Amino acid sequence: MDTVEHDAWMSQAEAARLLGVALIRVGMLIANRRLIPAEDPAGRAGVTTASVQAEEIWRAKATKQAKLARLLKDTINWF
Template sequence: MPQQEAADRLGIGIARVGLLIANGHLEPVKVPVGGPFVTTASVEAERAWRDNARRPAKLGRVLKDIVRWF
């Protein structure tokens, strides 16, 4: 699915989709024609995680993502 549609489904901005891809939470797909895409399965998995994760899990994920950038 296009990254913009993924952003709409997740209720986030397109820049956040890029961060989720960079951190390995969404899986990019290369297609010969069109814009950037991500797999539908990874978007649905992210959506389910966001719906079910508790605050400590979300905080832990943010901290892990920050550490990956250093």
């Protein structure tokens, strides 16, 4: 896991709030490489701000069908 500057990092809980999803969904997004895991300089685990921003953009532009298809794919990959 890469270490990034504090302004390029956010906690998983903060990412969940920003994306409007449950914390477990953030774990699924990390496992499916939708969010990029990173540590801040203090060594706390989280995700990169850039990956959260990219996810926000995708969610804003994706159709309901695309979102459902990705959710199903991610769920299968989770197991």
